Amino acid sequence: MDNLFPGKRKLYEGKAKVVFPGDNPGEVYMVFKDTATALNGLKKGTIEDKGRLNAEISDILFRLLEKRGVRTHYLSKVNETTLRVKELRILPVEVVVRNVVAGSLAKRSGREEGTPLPRPILELYFKCDELGDPVWNDEHVLAFGAMSEEELTEVKEMAHKVNGILREFFGERGLELIDLKLEFGRAMTYGSAGEEVLGPIVLGDEISPDTCRFWDKDTQEKLDKDRFRRDLGAVREAYVEVLRRISN
Numbered sequence: 001m002d003n004l005f006p007g008k009r010k011l012y013e014g015k016a017k018v019v020f021p022g023d024n025p026g027e028v029y030m031v032f033k034d035t036a037t038a039l040n041g042l043k044k045g046t047i048e049d050k051g052r053l054n055a056e057i058s059d060i061l062f063r064l065l066e067k068r069g070v071r072t073h074y075l076s077k078v079n080e081t082t083l084r085v086k087e088l089r090i091l092p093v094e095v096v097v098r099n100v101v102a103g104s105l106a107k108r109s110g111r112e113e114g115t116p117l118p119r120p121i122l123e124l125y126f127k128c129d130e131l132g133d134p135v136w137n138d139e140h141v142l143a144f145g146a147m148s149e150e151e152l153t154e155v156k157e158m159a160h161k162v163n164g165i166l167r168e169f170f171g172e173r174g175l176e177l178i179d180l181k182l183e184f185g186r187a188m189t190y191g192s193a194g195e196e197v198l199g200p201i202v203l204g205d206e207i208s209p210d211t212c213r214f215w216d217k218d219t220q221e222k223l224d225k226d227r228f229r230r231d232l233g234a235v236r237e238a239y240v241e242v243l244r245r246i247s248n
């Protein structure tokens with residue numbers, strides 16, 4: 001993993017990815033790791049090959065979304081575990097879109113996991129590890145200045161569009177998209193004096209079984225990070241299966 005960037009300083013290291021400076025202004029390299037965390041970082045582990053699988057899955061999905069007119073940070077795939085992406089000023093809000101009740105929504109709604117929703121539910125979470133990413137609504141986002149009204153409207157529209165495209169794409173491949181978590185940011189470019197110039201809002205981060213829930217349509221088998229979170233076994237196999245379904 002480090003071969004591409006010998007001795008290069010990291011810009012940022014997260015739970016599942018490392019970001020390195022790019023070779024051009026406004027670009028960075030996103031290297032996917034095999035490490036996984038759950039329960040707000042309390043559970044830690046490694047999923048063999050996850051970096052490669054998630055890089056490949058994200059590569060396929062970002063290219064699909066770009067083709068369908070969604071602006072994303074994706075530029076190219078550089079090697080097995082690395083994507084070249086636009087450098088973003090990430091908006092401090094995680095956007096979750098849900099099609100079926102699962103996870104934290106099952107607890108908060110008292111509805112059984114697997115209950116289909118008559119319409120997708122979009123949720124906002126304040127990105128803050130120390131607070132455990134608390135759920136926010138539009139008013140919190142605006143009052144605390146996490147996004148402007150225009151940004152929030154655009155982000156919500158984009159999130160619903162992404163959910164629609166991916167739900168159909170996975171559905172055609174026998175996978176139900178239960179829910180997904182998206183992150184958005186503004187592309188950073190630099191002016192003639194080296195000053196930061198913010199571009200339009202684009203979809204960032206990753207789209208993978210770490211950040212989405214997928215269930216097999218026929219068997220309802222979970223094919224995502226819940227296998228790790230809940231110790232269901234065959235974690236790597238689930239990620240391999242998701243990649244197999246979406247390849248070609």
Ligand code: UDP
Pocket residue numbers: 096102103104105133179180181210211212213225
């Ligand atoms: N999710 C994520 N990162 C987080 C929290 C959630 O990628 O920090 C994803 C998760 O994989 C699922 C969706 O967002 O696809 C909804 O997660 P939920 O709120 O049900 O939380 P969880 O049960 O994962 O704690």
